[in-house]
Amino acid sequence: MSMSDSPLTHFDASGQAHMVDVGAKAQTHRIAIAQGRISMQPATFELVRHGSPKKGDVLGVARLAGIMGAKRTADLIPLCHPIALTRVTVEFELLEAEQAVLCRASAETVGPTGVEMEALTAVNCALLTIYDMCKAADRGMVISDLRLLEKHGGKSGSFVSP
Amino acid sequence: MSMSDSPLTHFDASGQAHMVDVGAKAQTHRIAIAQGRISMQPATFELVRHGSPKKGDVLGVARLAGIMGAKRTADLIPLCHPIALTRVTVEFELLEAEQAVLCRASAETVGPTGVEMEALTAVNCALLTIYDMCKAADRGMVISDLRLLEKHGGKSGSFVSP
Amino acid sequence: MSMSDSPLTHFDASGQAHMVDVGAKAQTHRIAIAQGRISMQPATFELVRHGSPKKGDVLGVARLAGIMGAKRTADLIPLCHPIALTRVTVEFELLEAEQAVLCRASAETVGPTGVEMEALTAVNCALLTIYDMCKAADRGMVISDLRLLEKHGGKSGSFVSP
Amino acid sequence: MSMSDSPLTHFDASGQAHMVDVGAKAQTHRIAIAQGRISMQPATFELVRHGSPKKGDVLGVARLAGIMGAKRTADLIPLCHPIALTRVTVEFELLEAEQAVLCRASAETVGPTGVEMEALTAVNCALLTIYDMCKAADRGMVISDLRLLEKHGGKSGSFVSP
């Protein structure tokens, strides 16, 4: 297989990393939705569940960390393009049966390249912040199932996680 | 339970978020090791495995993203203290049976507070970068099992993941 | 009042913070002008007034801090959109009677959302820098009257401070 | 007055800006407390007062912006030293009579230089964030009375605002 056929688009024909050319791509509306979860001990789960401005709003802090993290994506991921995000949302769901917090984030832009990394980074920063805020109680929390749920817009079309 | 007994140390007695006082804590050597993995399709796994300066060194780029990400932790995690890291390492292992890449990162400092978040952020940024570099080939990759393996130094003593 | 009628547009219908959707808003020319002042002791005022490349150009440093600060707005204000600023200016006026420095900043873009926060952040960073540069002489300086003077462009129309 | 006697310590003897030498200063505990307020219309004040995770927690978001802003001080203020903050707090008080929100922030470190700018920046970022979150309802809000309340530690001794 010659390099020019390689699906590793972040490398040029001689295998060198580059920021790929998106200058000729259409300015279309693009959206990506990502998801992940963090599992914890039952007592930690209760602490998170009862968060409030009075008792300590873990998820409120994590939501902001996710939104702000999405804006830092191009600083963190070496070959990502800087993107003018037009919308970011971060939501949480308490999974009682699994003693886990599910985080789902969406990112949107109108531009020449997709926002998958922005949505994934938002989830990541939100989940890491939950870890940070609860770690004094529970250092064994585990982040898992972090992945892209769907993305739309752009030449490669839609992706919906099976 | 009164708030002052809460294990959510990132909130004060009235439940408000703050950056906790570490001014009186001892300046000790602190180390943390974190780990996570990213699973992918067999063809993607082959692309990563055969990375090289000629063909595109996915893991080399991801390693740098992890190291640089560790330095940005206090920018990303709202209540983290800025920390003068004295060492960061990021390693990968190819898990053939699971078609996954395992990432392990360590962070160290000599200071008044721990570096768990720095090690976790390093793993995170490294794995997200692998996702970014391979996503044109495989948007269904999944990051999982992201957690703290061990930490040493500091008043709360050592933690070793069971 | 239902949440969807709330003027707090930075929260969704369930009260959660989000970065609001500007993807469908028109790309128009937008400008905002903000202003603030810092009051000081007469001797400090003289130091600032006589600033020069030979004696220490306080206002020259503060102007740059304002311009550069405007570019960091989306890093600082959690729910602000990243914006491609097309112009930033920062001006000072010495208010002799009040022994104060007045700062006025303008920010402009062509895009889907306004630049009020960029103009306000520019003023803020400029005034804080004056404080920083003069604080060894005068720690009692006070910043006041920091507000939006006017903004134009966008669906909500013009605002001119009464 | 010769320049070497100038209280503008951020300039050298020939009037050029520099980051002053703190290498020989004692590593002492330093704390600074700053304060400011934002005035608004009665209806806006009610929106802020009734903030909650259900209705939109304006002050919760602003508190985080203040804490995170303190960590960015050396990025924003040109001649500030980078500082390893050991503690940051941000508090709000609702001033009913004035229809204003008072913000008070403290910053601490153990190091060779003071943290006045960090405390002031925290207040600033918190108040600007309140402006941002309420501006759709009230563009005429005014930030005022932003100043240092007190600082302790360091060779120049304590300062307490009269």
Added chain:
Amino acid sequence: MSMSDSPLTHFDASGQAHMVDVGAKAQTHRIAIAQGRISMQPATFELVRHGSPKKGDVLGVARLAGIMGAKRTADLIPLCHPIALTRVTVEFELLEAEQAVLCRASAETVGPTGVEMEALTAVNCALLTIYDMCKAADRGMVISDLRLLEKHGGKSGSFVSP
């Protein structure tokens, strides 16, 4: 010569620095190519030449630093506009006769202002990173001949270095 005729466009008519207005300029494709070199001792040159994932890939690390540095240009150069880069490349050539590494970088955007500074910053960050990685062996390395090779797009037309 009146100031309005000055070629120093970064200053207004009264000589004050500002971020110039590009709001009315055409959104055109713009590209800039810059170049520079770093000279070193023969033994250091051999270390760089034989870089590989096994022995330490100096140029791979430097390439990433260049690409990421281009994205930080507006943070570093006070009066630069933030720019949505659409492409960045960084290449190296080993100049055997001169015992030097030549770095060439290109930056592209579709927008109202040029990307000369982004290309130059990419070269700079790449060469500084080579210095950093080899400095334990050779502190006498010298960076030279850093300049713009060509730029195209925009009202001022093309520039090609003679």
Added chain:
Amino acid sequence: MSMSDSPLTHFDASGQAHMVDVGAKAQTHRIAIAQGRISMQPATFELVRHGSPKKGDVLGVARLAGIMGAKRTADLIPLCHPIALTRVTVEFELLEAEQAVLCRASAETVGPTGVEMEALTAVNCALLTIYDMCKAADRGMVISDLRLLEKHGGKSGSFVSP
């Protein structure tokens, strides 16, 4: 030569990049001085020479860019440690015979690792800013002779450029 004997300390024994361990190194006073120059056409040189708050103070802006750039070094150079700088200075000299501006920067810290990269980055950012401010008049300016002049402190002892 085995890797463990390699002078490329930024790579571990298997050739992987890492941030080297400085945790056990002595906290000593460290200083580095770097230098570089930018050559320009005679007319451009005159513009820079006559800079003033009235006509546009190119060197004043460039000095600040250098100082602020030094603080961003660990963000730009992938394997650099974050460093608490205690002092930064940036000076310029007009080289009439060569129609060039010479920039010299010093950086200092009290810590476990050197500040060569901080001094070099300061020079770099200052010279690039001169380029930016004068480029409308002269795109052919060339940066050269950028190198470390001397460094002191630390186990490897002093280096003075021959």
